[in-house]
Amino acid sequence: MMDMPRWLLVAISVLVLAWPASCADPVLFPVAKDAATSLYTIPIRDGANHVIDLAGPLLWSTCAADHLPAKFTCQDKECKLAATAYRPPSCHVGGQQCTQQQQRCAAYPYNPVTRRCAAARLAHTRLVANTTDGANPLRQVSVRAVAACAPRKLLARLPRDAAGVAGLAASGLALPAQVAASQRVAGKFLLCLPRNAGGEGVAIFGGGPLFLMTSTAPPVEVASDFTSSLTYTPLVSRRGSSSYYLPVTAIAVDTVQVSLPKDALAGGVVLGTTAAYTELRPDVYGPVVGAFDRTLRRSWNNTKRVAAVAPFELCYDSKTLPGPTRIGWLVPEIVLVLEGGRKTNWTFGGLNTMVDVNGFTAACFGFVKMKPEKNGGYGGKPAVVLGGFQMEDHVLHFDLEKRRLGFARLPVFTSCSNFNFTRKG
């Protein structure tokens, strides 16, 4: 090989060093679980917590001094996005979308717990976070973003320290798209939801890798990237919604498909971080709960039911259940059978299906019956809302560019609360 002049080498290294500006490091947020509400939050502005909502199309906050005076024209991209952002059918507030004279642009923030919405206006804001190499925080960054400025009363029933909601849906004004646009990172994000209110999980915008430490004392850094062994499924979109739907064709208990009413799954299976436990519409709930109980008794015939512990119905005396083991109670697995591309299954074992209650004397099947709309019906409701408890201690990799989701449960020697939040250097 020819010897390169030294100046050329220097020029090349300068170019290489300058390059990362266009493919910047991913952006990291710690994820907390609120003990009172079981909602997950991230601190995005001066440590002000925002509830994460996988189905939320917007970022919204109560107005704060750091919201810059918003000057939008009706032709601005953000204003147009706000006009087309999904508005739940229950959201009836109206008003003019955009007023050219006042340079105001309307948005309709939504509280996923109370299911109320409000008329609000868009404002510019900045989020403070750290970039990451997937293992540690690197350096602090300030991320430009657009938020809807909501009235305080919209915070009802959110965690006491929450100042708004950070929507993570597949829409232009949700957090993933906004971070991707202003930090020039990939349109991908990782979510690792913590099980315990004391621990901190992680959300990383821009994609992997993800490294965690072991749960041992002292903790040891695990050298392998947890995003390298994910199972992928296509994400399905539904007209008018920016939520993430899974192409589920059947639900199985262990290896046996649950027989559901015809077209029961047509309403879709959607991911929902604001549901503490997976919600099943009653026509799906009955057969799944029945199949679980029958399958458990068939292999473990001395299992004893005990009184229900709200919000669960199916509870067992812990002394009569198989286990516990490091992988939880050895109960039948709940399987979402996924179609699309290569067939895959998302399987939930004891750690994500059984909830210990009454000081570990009982354990309940952690799926709940979906509540009807105010009119008493289920029209337009999904068949399944996959909730937080079932997704905890999983690596979830939302790839918005390829419209697919990578998922895997973490091995038992680590958890989502084992990210090393100490800065390198």
Ligand SMILES: *[C@@H]1O[C@H](CO)[C@@H](O)[C@H](O)[C@H]1NC(C)=O
């Ligand atoms: C960034 O990381 C450092 C080191 O862990 C931490 O002290 C700081 O609070 C982080 N900043 C934000 C905005 O999360």
Ligand SMILES: *[C@@H]1O[C@H](CO)[C@@H](O)[C@H](O)[C@H]1NC(C)=O
């Ligand atoms: C998924 O689960 C179903 C039902 O148990 C089973 O028939 C199928 O073979 C499984 N598919 C894979 C890829 O494991």
Ligand SMILES: *[C@@H]1O[C@H](CO)[C@@H](O)[C@H](O)[C@H]1NC(C)=O
């Ligand atoms: C429970 O299962 C054991 C072992 O399979 C069997 O010996 C026993 O007869 C069963 N008891 C009942 C009540 O079915």
Ligand SMILES: *[C@@H]1O[C@H](CO)[C@@H](O)[C@H](O)[C@H]1NC(C)=O
């Ligand atoms: C966490 O990261 C810091 C900075 O790289 C490192 O010094 C420390 O050893 C790490 N902790 C563990 C338990 O690996």
